[in-house]
Amino acid sequence: MDEEYDAIVLGTGLKECILSGMLSVSGKKVLHIDRNQYYGGECASITPLEELFSRFGAPPPDEAYGRGRDWNVDLIPKFLMAHGLLVKLLIHTGVTKYLEFKSVEGSYVYKGGKISKVPVDQKEALASDLMGMFEKRRFRNFLIFVQDIKEDDPKTWKDLDPFNTTTQQLYTKFGLDKNTQDFTGHALALYRDDEYLNDPAIQTIRKIKLYSDSLARYGKSPYLYPMYGLGELPQGFARLSAIYGGTYMLDKPVDEIVLEHGHVIGIRSGEEIARCKQVYCDPSYVPDRVKKTGQVIRCICLMDHPIPNTKDALSTQIIIPQKQVNRKSDIYVSQVSYTHQVAAKGWFIAMVSTTVETDNPEQEIKPGLDLLGPIKKTFVTISDYFEATDLGSESQIFISASYDATTHFETTCTDVLDIFKRGTGEEFDFSKVKHDLGDEEQ
Amino acid sequence: MATVKIPEQKVILCGEFGVGKSSLFRRYAFNTFVASNNRKSTLGLDHINKEYSSGGKRIKLQLWDTGGMERVASITSSYYKFAEAAILVFSLDNPASFHVLSQHLLDVVTYAENAKIFLCGNKFDLVGQDPQVTDADMDNFCEQCHNLISVTYKTSCKTGEGVDEMFADIAQHLITSNRSRLELQALEELSFKVTPQDEPADPTCLC
Numbered sequence: 001m002d003e004e005y006d007a008i009v010l011g012t013g014l015k016e017c018i019l020s021g022m023l024s025v026s027g028k029k030v031l032h033i034d035r036n037q038y039y040g041g042e043c044a045s046i047t048p049l050e051e052l053f054s055r056f057g058a059p060p061p062d063e064a065y066g067r068g069r070d071w072n073v074d075l076i077p078k079f080l081m082a083h084g085l086l087v088k089l090l091i092h093t094g095v096t097k098y099l100e101f102k103s104v105e106g107s108y109v110y111k112g113g114k115i116s117k118v119p120v121d122q123k124e125a126l127a128s129d130l131m132g133m134f135e136k137r138r139f140r141n142f143l144i145f146v147q148d149i150k151e152d153d154p155k156t157w158k159d160l161d162p163f164n165t166t167t168q169q170l171y172t173k174f175g176l177d178k179n180t181q182d183f184t185g186h187a188l189a190l191y192r193d194d195e196y197l198n199d200p201a202i203q204t205i206r207k208i209k210l211y212s213d214s215l216a217r218y219g220k221s222p223y224l225y226p227m228y229g230l231g232e233l234p235q236g237f238a239r240l241s242a243i244y245g246g247t248y249m250l251d252k253p254v255d256e257i258v259l260e261h262g263h264v265i266g267i268r269s270g271e272e273i274a275r276c277k278q279v280y281c282d283p284s285y286v287p288d289r290v291k292k293t294g295q296v297i298r299c300i301c302l303m304d305h306p307i308p309n310t311k312d313a314l315s316t317q318i319i320i321p322q323k324q325v326n327r328k329s330d331i332y333v334s335q336v337s338y339t340h341q342v343a344a345k346g347w348f349i350a351m352v353s354t355t356v357e358t359d360n361p362e363q364e365i366k367p368g369l370d371l372l373g374p375i376k377k378t379f380v381t382i383s384d385y386f387e388a389t390d391l392g393s394e395s396q397i398f399i400s401a402s403y404d405a406t407t408h409f410e411t412t413c414t415d416v417l418d419i420f421k422r423g424t425g426e427e428f429d430f431s432k433v434k435h436d437l438g439d440e441e442q
Numbered sequence: 443m444a445t446v447k448i449p450e451q452k453v454i455l456c457g458e459f460g461v462g463k464s465s466l467f468r469r470y471a472f473n474t475f476v477a478s479n480n481r482k483s484t485l486g487l488d489h490i491n492k493e494y495s496s497g498g499k500r501i502k503l504q505l506w507d508t509g510g511m512e513r514v515a516s517i518t519s520s521y522y523k524f525a526e527a528a529i530l531v532f533s534l535d536n537p538a539s540f541h542v543l544s545q546h547l548l549d550v551v552t553y554a555e556n557a558k559i560f561l562c563g564n565k566f567d568l569v570g571q572d573p574q575v576t577d578a579d580m581d582n583f584c585e586q587c588h589n590l591i592s593v594t595y596k597t598s599c600k601t602g603e604g605v606d607e608m609f610a611d612i613a614q615h616l617i618t619s620n621r622s623r624l625e626l627q628a629l630e631e632l633s634f635k636v637t638p639q640d641e642p643a644d645p646t647c648l649c
Contacts (some may be wrong), residue, residue: 039518045521082636091638097489098520100633204471218634227633228523235518239509243488248515 005031006421008267008274010254013041014230014409015400017237018416019280021093022428024244032241032276033267037251039238039284042403043381045072045229045342052300056379064376065302066344072229073300073342075381076403077334077351078412079104079223079317082214085413087224090236098236102340104223106313109187110320111179115309115371117205118187122211135177142184143173146208162202170201178323181204184208186330187320192355192406193322193329210410214230223408224343225315254285262398273335278423283386286399288371290386294406295356299365302377303348307335309371314339314348317407320367329355331368350375355405391422398423450491450502451616452524456546456575458539459471459513461629462564465599466531475600494613501617503609522553526562527612528649534563534573534596540583547587558619559591560612567598 006371007027009020017039018034038044046052048059048068061068080086080101090096092197108115111130119128125140150156160173171181185191189207196204226232242248256268257279283290306312318333325331335350336342343349352368361382369375390401398419404411420428455463464487471490486630489506506525511517522528543561550557558584563575583618584591586595590614597604 009480037516090636094488096636099635101636102633224636228520232520232523235520238518239511239521242509242511247513248511250515307555 001275002272003031005029005274005276007031007278007280008033008276009163009277010034010267010285010294011041012036012039012234012250013282013400013403014043014211014234014237015412015416015419016041016280016282017234018170018413019398019400019420019423020246021095021237021240021244022244022416022420023280023399023424024241025093025430026208026424030241030246031249031276032238032246033254033269034204035251035253039250040109040231040234041284042075043230043234045074045231049073050331050345052379058377058379061377064304066347069075070338070344071342071347073349074230075298075300076230077298077353077407078230078403079225079334079408081210081402081408081410082217082222082224082410083210084214084410085417086233086409087272089413089416093237093240095236095240098239099232100227101224102227102315103218104221104225104315104317106310106316107187107221107223108316108365109183110318110324110371111183112324115318118183120188120215122185130183131180135180138175139180139184142171142176145174146205147212149205151202158349160201162205163200165201166198167201167204170204182321183322187319188212190408190410192318192404213288220423221317223317223339225336227341229340254282257286257397259395262394278392278398278421280398280400280423282400283388285400286390286397287330289388289390289395289397289399291389292384293387294385295361295382296353296385296403297356297361297365297380297382298351299329299362299369299381300354300379301352301369301375302349303350303372303375304346305373306337307333307350307371308373318368318371325367327354327364328357329367329405332405333368333371334407344418353407355385388425393422396423447470448493448502450504451526451613452489452506453527453529453530453612454506454521454525454550454557456517456550457569458533458542459510461531461533461536461539463516463531464507464510466529466562466564466597466605467505468603468628469605470505470530473602475602478480480559492609494617496614496617499617501613503616505609517549519553522557523548525550525554525557526616527558527611528554529560529608529646530560530591531560533565534575534594535565535568535600537574537579538581539577540575543583543641544587547590558612558615560588560608560615561591561594562608563594563596564599564645566596566603567600 007023007030009016009032012034020030024030032179049071050068052073053061107118109118116130122140126136171251188211189204211222252269254267258266264279266273309317310316314337316335320331322330333352337348338345350372352365385402387401392398401415467487487507491502491504493502530543531606580594595608
């Protein structure tokens with residue numbers, strides 16, 4: 001440990017592991033430390049099941065839950081967009097070789113107490129029970145416009161400059177009613193609140209395209225989920241970092257981040273000091289350089305059946321748009337199952353999450369829980385959401401934000417790419433990755 | 443494309459830092475040996491495929507190296523996932539590296555339940571006829587492990603002795619145990635790797 005590094009990364013959550021991998025690949029000498037004795041931090045998938053129960057202070061699970069080590073339970077539920085940033089990162093870094101995925105079977109949206117399949121193409125739009133007959137035609141026209149539009153070809157813009165009109169104006173042009181706007185913005189474009197209505201239409205168009213391009217890749221929904229749980233993702237990037245020379249230390253407390261004239265020169269663990277030019281870390285390692293900007297509630301639900309009304313889907317996402325339940329932010333429900341090697345045979349894990357708005361967060365997720373049918377066991381966490389107050393230009397300490405309530409990894413990746421750019425002064429150069437070992441078939 | 447898919451079998455190397463896992467990997471991959479004073483532990487070694495055949499059946503061994511993670515930290519559990527075989531490596535001149543194998547064995551059976559397990563005593567060239575770890579020690583160990591270990595080997599990465607033979611033999615064992623693998627495949631049928639998309643009109647590629 002008593003050496004000099006280009007960068008020391010603290011915490012092995014997904015963001016830190018991606019950063020560590022990117023830095024090592026870029027030729028930096030990296031030391032990666034976690035205070036826990038396991039990889040993944042908050043992004044770990046907890047195994048065996050006994051560990052999950054004891055983590056929440058519950059008595060050990062009975063034999064109905066099957067074998068404990070067949071379980072790998074995520075603490076933060078998310079899916080990958082098949083055409084999204086994380087998949088791009090996985091492919092360009094070669095980390096995809098360490099993982100296997102399944103396509104999420106169902107993508108649903110909540111309306112008036114019921115759930116409906118999210119319509120994404122013309123055919124589904126016309127068959128959907130979310131809209132009346134005339135509204136369906138308007139929505140179909142809107143979808144055709146979004147699919148055909150090319151950002152660099154004004155001829156496809158249909159008299160609407162997408163860079164200089166708001167999303168609200170776009171909706172109005174196509175005559176979409178409030179209901180349709182609601183599921184378009186929240187279940188297709190995946191916005192968390194209604195701020196986006198005043199943003200340029202092009203942003204919403206890009207997000208809807210991301211959804212439909214993702215859907216086009218692997219099938220029934222735009223989402224992917226890795227076998228054995230999300231905890232495999234940070235581990236994959238950690239391996240990448242190690243293969244490019246990164247040094248790993250687990251179970252290592254970090255007692256001090258050592259500064260000199262306002263910028264970081266190393267970290268201290270006990271009597272040892274490792275010197276470095278930069279530190280990358282999650283908020284828990286630097287409580288004095290972050291501020292709390294909100295809270296997220298997440299409820300893990302263990303069930304012995306799939307979510308009702310989803311055609312027995314073995315994996316599902318349901319979005320409850322804020323307005324449907326008189327809220328400011330959406331409620332998300334996601335479900336995976338034993339087919340993903342995250343639960344014992346016959347078991348399902350659902351997760352309900354949202355951004356906290358009141359003093360009674362457990363009441364806030366009730367509309368989500370009500371969709372699940374009988375639940376055998378619930379575990380609730382309410383976690384603070386932290387953002388950096390120090391962007392690192394002086395201190396050279398680069399801090400990731402906590403994981404938000406979104407159900408996919410797009411914001412996770414934009415945070416990582418932004419930190420990488422701030423830290424290294426350049427965009428990540430995907431061409432620097434040479435993963436030819438083991439690829440002799442190409 | 444009508445190419446016949448040859449089954450890939452993930453084989454992982456396990457054992458203490460410095461017993462020669464990466465040297466086995468290099469012998470397997472490139473048939474080279476780099477003396478320890480000439481290299482930086484395990485930089486850049488990931489995994490590599492090699493084809494074997496036996497009795498008309500073909501198989502691809504996909505050998506994985508640890509990435510050097512065991513040097514200070516522990517190896518990630520995902521390293522073990524999907525492994526069909528694990529080679530427990532120790533150094534014949536270092537009894538400590540042998541005695542600690544029960545810990546590595548535990549990791550293998552925890553995270554790669556279905557993997558066949560092999561035992562490999564490396565650095566045979568250093569000990570000649572007078573090894574620190576004897577055949578009797580190895581037999582005892584196998585017995586204590588309730589016969590979880592399929593075969594034991596002795597190798598020297600420096601001279602190359604026994605290395606090819608070991609991998610060929612492991613390939614043979616995996617071909618014979620095809621049945622359980624087919625069962626697993628049935629289970630994994632619906633999962634896949636994410637791959638780059640065939641995009642003829644990719645605007646970022648103006649070639």
